[in-house]
Amino acid sequence: MRIVALCDRDAVRLAETAVRFGITRTYADADAMLADGGLDFVDIATTVASHRPLVQAAAAAGLHAICQKPFAETMEDANAMVEAMNAAKRTLMVHENFRWQSPVRAAIDTLRSGAIGRPFFGRFSFRSGYDVFSGQPYLATDPRFIIQDLGIHVLDIARAALGDVTRLAASTARINSAIRGEDVATILLDHAGGATSVVDCSYATRRVPDTFPQTLMEVDCTGGSLRLEAGYRLVIDRGSVQDIRDVSPPVLDWAERPWHNIQESVRIIQQHFIDCLRHGHTPETSGQENLKTLALVEAAYTSARDGLRVRM
Ligand code: 89V
Secondary structure (H helix, E strand, C coil): CCCCEEECCCHHHHHHHHHHHCCCEEECCHHHHHHHCCCCEEEECCCHHHHHHHHHHHHHCCCEEEEECCCCCCHHHHHHHHHHHHHCCCCEEEECCHHHCHHHHHHHHHHHHCCCCCEEEEEEEEECCCCCCCCCCHHHHCCCCHHHHHHHHHHHHHHHHHCCEEEEEEEEECCCCCCCCCCEEEEEEEECCCCEEEEEEECCCCCCCCCCCCCEEEEEECCEEEEEECCCEEEEEECCEEEEEECCCCCCCCCCCCCHHHHHHHHHHHHHHHHHHHHCCCCCCEHHHHHHHHHHHHHHHHHHHHCCCEEC
16 A cells, blocks of 8 residues: 555645655645545545544545544544444545554453453543644634534543443543643443443643643453553553553654653554555444544543533
């Protein structure tokens, strides 16, 4: 597989990327790129409002697609994208990459193996004071911030680790008055398998060292407990026996700290997509599957706004 065409409305970025990677087909308009053909799939790495028209255009062109998270601003848009790709019989994967971070994956795989029994409690935590707004300025101006941008990842990890959710309650706060949306969220989840978990996220937490962009995990199971601690330390306790593993992600040659765990997960999820296309499998984070994570985002905003516990 190789990248044969690039589309970007920012002419400077388009030219720079084309030169850097030796890509000769460049476009400022996605429809023009699709009309020229010669593509197997598109990787849609745009902001959320453009996802629906771009995914529908890919489906109409008979192409498979990867779509960035957050998949959609509304369930209606998300359902429409899934239906369009289903009707075209093409594969749609949401680029929900946090569950693919190798340290997070090591923890999820341990839980899924059943080695420490049945989970009954989880905490999935992302707390930082990192300035994400300078790199992604739109995050400061959207009415929705942390649940839609970051909580979505952590909710997805909670689902990957403990299974689907039956009920949810959320509280939010805005600590940084320079932004429009909420920058703190605490979400209580009941999982179908019987576990309860807490997803807590903050971009208003000052601490040294700052753990950005690590998701910390803590899961109690009937046969032991598991913690993914700061600094990528995975601790698995079985009473008297403690297994401590360094699950630090590699810093890929194009990557940089502290983003390297996210950057590695991008490579892993892209590889997963290619493997799925080659073998005719459905991606773990398919559009259809991601509807459940997106529903949790919607439910969290409803719960926080109305002070209600929401049934899924
Ligand atoms: O990578 C992301 O999804 C970002 C961040 C984790 C920085 O909030 O939006």
